[in-house]
Amino acid sequence: TSESDKCWRECMDVAVEVACRAGKVVQEAVKHEKSVSTKSTPTDLVTEADQQVEELIISTLRDKFPSHRFIGEESSAAGEKCILTDNPSWIIDPIDGTCNFVHSFPMVAVSIGFAVKKELEFGVIYHCFDGTLYTARKGHGAFCNGVRIQVSKEKDVSKALILTEIGAKRDPATLNIFSGNIMKLLSAPTHGVRIIGSSTLALCLIATGAAEAYYQYGLHCWDIAAAAVIIREAGGIVIDTSGGPLDLMSRRVVAAGTHEMANYIVQQLQPISYERDDSDPGVQK
Ligand code: IPD
Ligand code: CA
Ligand code: CA
Numbered sequence: 109t110s111e112s113d114k115c116w117r118e119c120m121d122v123a124v125e126v127a128c129r130a131g132k133v134v135q136e137a138v139k140h141e142k143s144v145s146t147k148s149t150p151t152d153l154v155t156e157a158d159q160q161v162e163e164l165i166i167s168t169l170r171d172k173f174p175s176h177r178f179i180g181e182e183s184s185a186a187g188e189k190c191i192l193t194d195n196p197s198w199i200i201d202p203i204d205g206t207c208n209f210v211h212s213f214p215m216v217a218v219s220i221g222f223a224v225k226k227e228l229e230f231g232v233i234y235h236c237f238d239g240t241l242y243t244a245r246k247g248h249g250a251f252c253n254g255v256r257i258q259v260s261k262e263k264d265v266s267k268a269l270i271l272t273e274i275g276a277k278r279d280p281a282t283l284n285i286f287s288g289n290i291m292k293l294l295s296a297p298t299h300g301v302r303i304i305g306s307s308t309l310a311l312c313l314i315a316t317g318a319a320e321a322y323y324q325y326g327l328h329c330w331d332i333a334a335a336a337v338i339i340r341e342a343g344g345i346v347i348d349t350s351g352g353p354l355d356l357m358s359r360r361v362v363a364a365g366t367h368e369m370a371n372y373i374v375q376q377l378q379p380i381s382y383e384r385d386d387s388d389p390g391v392q393k
């Protein structure tokens with residue numbers, strides 16, 4: 109209805125404001141010494157800034173929208189249930205690219221997605237190093253700093269640039285499948301495969317047409333929620349690695365500019381299995 113449309117638009121204005129504010133906190137924090145610890149594996153890093161920025165985002169939003177629900181990476185790590193209900197829900201990654209943040213590698217973002225009845229309504233992603241703001245609301249197009257963006261219309265895989273991410277799970281079996289998938293895509297041949305260390309910014313590069321396809325196993329709902337709206341509104345495809353519809357909690361995604369490109373990636377991939385985000389609420393994954 110136009111009433112809820114107005115309501116979600118207002119929520120999105122707040123999301124933009126808080127994402128930019130949080131992004132500037134991250135930008136400043138990069139210049140100082142970081143207190144780093146690990147979560148599920150020695151390569152799964154977390155810093156005090158991750159927790160502080162999530163707290164800043166959630167407390168600001170909860171103040172304005174007390175009846176809404178919140179899913180955030182660091183709240184989940186602290187034991188909060190990661191379950192998406194029909195209620196208006198905010199899905200937050202306070203710092204996407206924590207490892208980049210630790211190294212001052214300039215690919216770090218704040219990501220805020222919003223879903224109602226499990227449908228994504230809008231997404232906001234702020235690039236903390238260069239201040240680029242990606243936004244999209246369902247049915248209203250996707251924008252980079254207010255300028256409309258569009259995915260690549262390339263259908264020919266031999267002309268594709270492909271993005272992926274490794275994630276924190278580095279056991280030999282996972283790495284074996286992971287590298288097998290990359291080798292296959294490189295020998296196709298495609299133009300290349302890139303790993304930039306931030307799922308959300310990689311997905312934004314699909315939305316702007318800078319790359320043709322993205323796939324990842326092991327990402328979380330907060331890595332994909334905001335970006336999925338941005339890519340779809342930029343004319344792109346976001347699906348499950350099986351070729352079926354995207355399930356935010358399944359920890360698998362293929363994104364591409366065209367159906368042809370998405371289908372090609374789906375056919376090439378050998379799956380890696382991960383526990384769902386909502387499979388064991390409260391347990392660190
Ligand atoms: C991670 C980054 C990384 C990807 C991981 C994500 P975080 O997010 O996006 O590039 O490989 O799967 O978890 O932990 O830095 O927010
Ligand atoms: Ca993390
Ligand atoms: Ca992330």
Ligand code: CA
Nearest residue numbers: 181201203204
């Ligand atoms: Ca994060």
